[in-house]
Amino acid sequence: MKKGGIDLDIGVLDKFAQEIIKEAGERIRAAFSYDLIIETKSNANDLVTNIDRDTELFFIEKIKAFDVTHRILGEEGMGEKVESLEGVVWIIDPIDGTMNFVKQHRHFMISVGIFIEGKGKLGYIYDVMRDDLFYAIAGEGAWYNDKPLRKLTPVKLEEAVIGINASWVTPNKRVNHEKMIQLIRKVRGTRSYGSAAMEIAFVVSGKLDAYISMRLAPWDIAGGIIIASEVGAIASNLKGEPFDFLSQDTFIIGNPTVYQEIIANYIEQL
Amino acid sequence: MKKGGIDLDIGVLDKFAQEIIKEAGERIRAAFSYDLIIETKSNANDLVTNIDRDTELFFIEKIKAFDVTHRILGEEGMGEKVESLEGVVWIIDPIDGTMNFVKQHRHFMISVGIFIEGKGKLGYIYDVMRDDLFYAIAGEGAWYNDKPLRKLTPVKLEEAVIGINASWVTPNKRVNHEKMIQLIRKVRGTRSYGSAAMEIAFVVSGKLDAYISMRLAPWDIAGGIIIASEVGAIASNLKGEPFDFLSQDTFIIGNPTVYQEIIANYIEQL
Incomplete structure (x- = not known):
């Protein structure tokens, strides 16, 4: 090449x-x-x-x-x-x-x-x-x-299981936690595994429908983000912009339908 | 016998x-x-x-x-x-x-x-x-x-990793969520796996230090509660009373030191 x-x-x-x-x-x-x-x-x-x-x-x-x-x-x-x-x-x-x-x-x-x-x-x-x-x-x-790995198939937010740490539904400096509470009430379930790479691996293989974090480093997501585009998952920072690979940034990866709805209706950065 | x-x-x-x-x-x-x-x-x-x-x-x-x-x-x-x-x-x-x-x-x-x-x-x-x-x-x-399986060794609450679903740190009818927020801020980390039996298995094998739920049925915990007493984990409902095996009940299982501190300082049932 x-x-x-x-x-x-x-x-x-x-x-x-x-x-x-x-x-x-x-x-x-x-x-x-x-x-x-x-x-x-x-x-x-x-x-x-x-x-x-x-x-x-x-x-x-x-x-x-x-x-x-x-x-x-x-x-x-x-x-x-x-x-x-x-x-x-x-x-x-x-x-x-x-x-x-x-x-x-x-x-x-x-x-x-x-x-x-x-x-x-x-x-x-x-x-x-x-x-x-x-x-x-x-x-x-x-x-x-x-x-x-198969292309991800659409899933409704109310049937989605998402990876999110409990901290982000409590008052914090990064994101409006009231909206995050609405999000976890809307979805079918939440999980938290203590490894960003594991949660990203689960999203690209359809075992989770989205994963959200308020601060990740490039090495947490570099492997996963490349897999994501091959299966039709969308990954970005929480503004919907490309993740900054030379710094730390917020992060979301998800099944496209779920990703769009979360960004549009549930994320309000502070 | x-x-x-x-x-x-x-x-x-x-x-x-x-x-x-x-x-x-x-x-x-x-x-x-x-x-x-x-x-x-x-x-x-x-x-x-x-x-x-x-x-x-x-x-x-x-x-x-x-x-x-x-x-x-x-x-x-x-x-x-x-x-x-x-x-x-x-x-x-x-x-x-x-x-x-x-x-x-x-x-x-x-x-x-x-x-x-x-x-x-x-x-x-x-x-x-x-x-x-x-x-x-x-x-x-x-x-x-x-x-x-070894007997569990003491762990400080600030070094503990606990299993808890994100819902319980949001306003709910069962427990004072403000105290639960204090709890998740105190501990080293939280996890949520979506299977009570899995989280209990992780507590009895020292992979988690406690697991808390606001509503479990007898079949969720019957296997685990018997393993618990052999490794020195304590299990009860959130009042510190024996779990009611013929109904549904609240539930906590933990390493003894962590269990005591959570029950005493962080659980306030509504």
């Missing part, structure tokens, strides 16, 4: 990305046994920090060996400073859902988005303990392991 | 219960393939109702063949009317988390509690899609598959 001066075979890049994501997952599962967690309970935060950093370093080392010009924007900040999306940029969260990692030993994800000249090309959300991969190649489709 | 005139080998009963729970799980997994759910999307509610009922009938048939004097109180109401806990009573929820069943194809549980002369003796929560069993024999311990 020739693209803005970058010569890349997307198939090769995809194969490489899947390999290192699965290898990173294997390393995390090995580093973290049930007994290890119990023994170091008082140091659980240190443990997760170490595994988080080790995993990010693992990605950096592998990616730089693959192509030294690729840059890495990671949650742990172990890569170089990334102030633009020029060239090839990997946006990586080595462990999304660290509290789940510590307490539940499940429900944490590796999230990876690969951008080429500012455009999302490859997106991955990997459920480490389930060994489950949600992924997409822009323009070619999305998959859940070896099965294609 | 001789108990109040009932002659029962608890080990035999446990083995039998595990066998039929796993067989019921296998039947559900077989009845419900990904494609089946998609094809019958418009009839998803009928589908789940049918599988729910079939599963309850399967339990009734098996249990009556095992011992015709055992009685069954099930969510689907296919057993006889149970107005007391005399003798041996099985309290069964064939699918706890039906919305998860329909939309997510995961995160639904079979919950079974076996009571002898009013006392909880055997408790089971089975995660059907993971093939994961949490269970306990009263006085003998609790297990997660083949591993013993």
Whole structure:
């Protein structure tokens, strides 16, 4: 593929990305046994920090060996400073859902988005303990392991199940909580899993109909947003504008019908 | 075992219960393939109702063949009317988390509690899609598959992660939501999974520190409450009284330190 001066075979890049994501997952599962967690309970935060950093370093080392010009924007900040999306940029969260990692030993994800000249090309959300991969190649489709993900079908808001943290229906500085209360009364149900990447993976696979957050970082959503467009989910900040990938921003992803209605009738930013 | 005139080998009963729970799980997994759910999307509610009922009938048939004097109180109401806990009573929820069943194809549980002369003796929560069993024999311990579940260790409320639905922090008729808002601001995090049995299984295995609901039925909690006492979790209604097994009631289960503090400082029933 020739693209803005970058010569890349997307198939090769995809194969490489899947390999290192699965290898990173294997390393995390090995580093973290049930007994290890119990023994170091008082140091659980240190443990997760170490595994988080080790995993990010693992990605950096592998990616730089693959192509030294690729840059890495990671949650742990172990890569170089990334102030633009020029060239090839990997946006990586080595462990999304660290509290789940510590307490539940499940429900944490590796999230990876690969951008080429500012455009999302490859997106991955990997459920480490389930060994489950949600992924997409822009323009070619999305998959859940070896099965294609279907295009989302319309759902009425009153039949929707949405991911939202309970905090946002209480008085807060970011959004009119009275409208959020109306929203959760309108929908069929709400869920909260403690991992943005997990909730996004659930939206793109139709297990949730929308997910809303008042503050996310690029690495929380980079993988998911690329999968989203392949299945017909819409993702943006809460103003309906593109998410700002070089900062933090509000976020919503949803089935199109549900997305439109939530933005139009239930979101009032403060 | 001789108990109040009932002659029962608890080990035999446990083995039998595990066998039929796993067989019921296998039947559900077989009845419900990904494609089946998609094809019958418009009839998803009928589908789940049918599988729910079939599963309850399967339990009734098996249990009556095992011992015709055992009685069954099930969510689907296919057993006889149970107005007391005399003798041996099985309290069964064939699918706890039906919305998860329909939309997510995961995160639904079979919950079974076996009571002898009013006392909880055997408790089971089975995660059907993971093939994961949490269970306990009263006085003998609790297990997660083949591993013993450890006694819960103390946790501070500010480090706790609790299961609570977002509705309960909004104005409602059951509980002072202002105090619930204080609670969710105090704790480290909240989760909501859409299956009471799943959230209870997470509390008894230390994956959550408490779970609160304003209205549950006996079948939602019968399995879990028996596991709770083996790991040192406390379960009651929100007045701190024993849950009413012949009706619906409020419910809290938690790590003891967290349980006490929530009941004392954050629950004000209306």
